[in-house]
Amino acid sequence: MGNLPVERLRALRPFLICGVDFCGPIYTTLKIRGRPPVKTYIAVFICFTSKAVHLELVSDLSSNSFILALKRFIGRRGMPTKIFSDNATNSVGADRKLRELKEAFLAMGPDLKRFAADEGCSFTFIPPRAPHFGGLWEAAVKSAKHHIVRVTGSALLTAEELATVLAEVEAILNSRPLVPVSQDPNDGEALTPAHLLIGCSLRALPPEKVPVDPVRCCERWQLVCCLKQQFWRQWSKVYLTGLQERNKWLHPKRNMQLNDLVLVHEDNVPPQQWVLGRVVETVEGQDGKVRVAEVATKTGTIKRPIHKLAVLPLDIEGI
Incomplete structure (x- = not known):
């Protein structure tokens, strides 16, 4: 966080x-x-x-x-x-x-x-x-x-x-x-x-x-x-x-970098259609962490927050 x-x-x-x-x-x-x-x-x-x-x-x-x-x-x-x-x-x-x-x-x-x-x-x-x-x-x-x-x-x-x-x-x-x-x-x-x-x-x-x-x-x-x-x-x-402690976003991850291949989470996408793109620009917060990125896709350049982007390859077991 x-x-x-x-x-x-x-x-x-x-x-x-x-x-x-x-x-x-x-x-x-x-x-x-x-x-x-x-x-x-x-x-x-x-x-x-x-x-x-x-x-x-x-x-x-x-x-x-x-x-x-x-x-x-x-x-x-x-x-x-x-x-x-x-x-x-x-x-x-x-x-x-x-x-x-x-x-x-x-x-x-x-x-x-x-x-x-x-x-x-x-x-x-x-x-x-x-x-x-x-x-x-x-x-x-x-x-x-x-x-x-x-x-x-x-x-x-x-x-x-x-x-x-x-x-x-x-x-x-x-x-x-x-x-x-x-x-x-x-x-x-x-x-x-x-x-x-x-x-x-x-x-x-x-x-x-x-x-x-x-x-x-x-x-x-x-x-x-x-x-x-x-x-x-x-x-x-x-x-x-709602005043209970929330345990979210406690483990840091690497910053998103230029030319990273990312999977974009979009709404109302047809089945078996994946929106892929390359990161062309990043926006960092005052803590040096990337919060927003501009992604070049087939249909143009879009700006999305990082929680809507997944960097490929994913380092997750079982995928």
Whole structure:
């Protein structure tokens, strides 16, 4: 496993360097008879320093809507100097929704870079087919999207109610404990992302006991409280189990070199078709380890992370 990038290790104010990604869609209602539900999306911003999360409701996948969400984010969290993002080329599955997200985000590229240049910040896109390069915001998207979709279920919320749910979810995510505040054995407090945002932990108002089933909630505000409580019950259990130690990438391997013959892992390849190529350029991290390589194939030169490449011959018994 490589070292953390320098942007993750600097003592900077929250959201000065951040990542962003989309998730959705989530359907909302306009409370107008005869009008069908409307697709909405969530822009997930993650701070590289504090790991704090900021959620913004986006009406559609146009560049104008995302720039408006970015302006709301800047108005509340301050102007970032650098924003990292997925280039969306990893969303090439057969799912129509993934293709829609991919095409919309790619179309935003020129407008986002122009807006960022005017405002004094820069957009940095990770290499294609390398979602693990954006593991920080992918984890935030997983925490937010997976459980929001599960708890909302068939409950059709208005945009205002959904924005309230997102604010509650954001507070829950930013209240997660990270490290002890001190070494004092009598100190039972833990540092949370909220400490770096407002100077103390986020405390929710004492929740009123509401029905477990959202359908039984007569008042709309009770429905929002019920969804919040369901999100907390599901997410807290997953978060606790995710804190276990992961034993991955502990054994070093040799660096990928120029002219190495590699087997490229591609999606949707026909049977008995192997994508082979030669390494023509490598990109090293600050630790001297190759992380990305450009490969010359029969169809052209492609850039891939090393976990999508296998050097031939493989030094594995039984092959």
